[in-house]
Amino acid sequence: MNRKGRVLLVLALVAVVAMAFRVSWNALRDVAKAIGADATAALLYPFVVDGLMALALVATLVLTDRGDKRFALRVLATYTLASLVLNYVHGLVPALHDAPAGRVRLAQWNGAHWVLVLLASSLPVGSIYFGSDLVAKVLHQRTPATTEAPVCGPDGQESVPAPHTPAHPEQPTPTATPDPVAAALLAEPSALVMTRADAERAPAPHTPHAPRTPEAEMADExxxxxxxxxxxxxxxxxxxxxxxxxxxxxxxxxxxxxxxxxxxxxxxxxxxxxxxxxxxxxxxxxxxxxxxxxxx
Structure with a gap:
C-alpha cells in the first residue's frame, strides 16, 4: 500500500474511533453520575476509560517485546470489556438516562449492583496504574540494533567491505640513504650467481609422483x-x-x-x-x- 492509502486508512480509523467515543461517552457519563461523581468528574470519566483503550492500542503497535505487547493487549481487552458492560447497563436502566444527578441503582439485585459499582469506581484507578506502566514500557524499550545494508556493486553483487582506516595513520619511518655502490651491486647480480640460480631451478630428471588417492592413503595407514x-x-x-x-x-x-x-x-x-x-x-x-x- 502506498503512502496516500495508508494516510487515508489512518484518518478513517481516527474518525470511527471518535464517533464510537461519542456514543460511549454519554453512557459512561451517566454511569459516573449514578455512582456519585460530580458534573466535572462525570464529564471526564469517559476519557479515563476509553482514553486508556486508545493508549493501550497505540502501545500494542509500538512495543516490540512480545511480553510487553501481550500485556498491552490484555489491558486493551480488559477495558474494552468493562466499557461494554457499562454501556450495556446504561441501556438496561432507564433511570440513568434522565436522572439529573445523584445516585441510581445499577441493578435490582444487591450483589449485581455492588459488583457494577465496584467496576465503575475501579476503572479510573486502573487507568492510572496501567497507563503509567504502558508509557514506561514504551519509553524504556530497547530499539533493535540496525544492521548496515551491504554495499552492492554495479553488477548487483555485494562488494567486500572497505578495510578499516585508523584515525591517526602511522607516520612512515625515515630510512637511511643507501650507499650508491651497494645499491649498484644489489641491482646488478653477478653472472656466477645467476648461473647457480638457473642450475638450481632446472627441472629434476625424474618424473613427479602421481597424486595419491584417499583409498591408497587409507590402505597404507x-x-x-x-x-x-x-x-x-x-x-x-x-x-x-x-x-x-x-x-x-x-x-x-x-x-x-x-x-x-x-x-x-x-x-x-x-x-x-x-x-x-x-x-x-x-x-x-x-x-x-x-x-x-x-x-x-
Missing amino acids: ALRQAQFEEAELERMRQDARRAYTESAQAGRPLSARALGEAFGMSESWGRKQILAVRDEEESSRPLLRAVDTAAV
Missing part, C-alpha cells in the same frame, strides 16, 4: 597400523617368554594362567608362550648319539 600391532604383540611374546625363563631358572616356574594374567592375556596364550620356550630349549640342547662299541 591400515598397513602401518597392522605392522605396529604385530610388532607390539611380538614384543609382548618375547617379554612373556623371558619372564617364564627367569621364573623357571629361579625354581618357581609360572603357570600358564599366571603368565597370561601378568600380560593381560588369556591362559591359552600363556600356555603357548611356555610351549615356545620349551621348544627353544629342546632345539638348543646337543643331540647325544649312542656309539656301538662292538663296531669299534
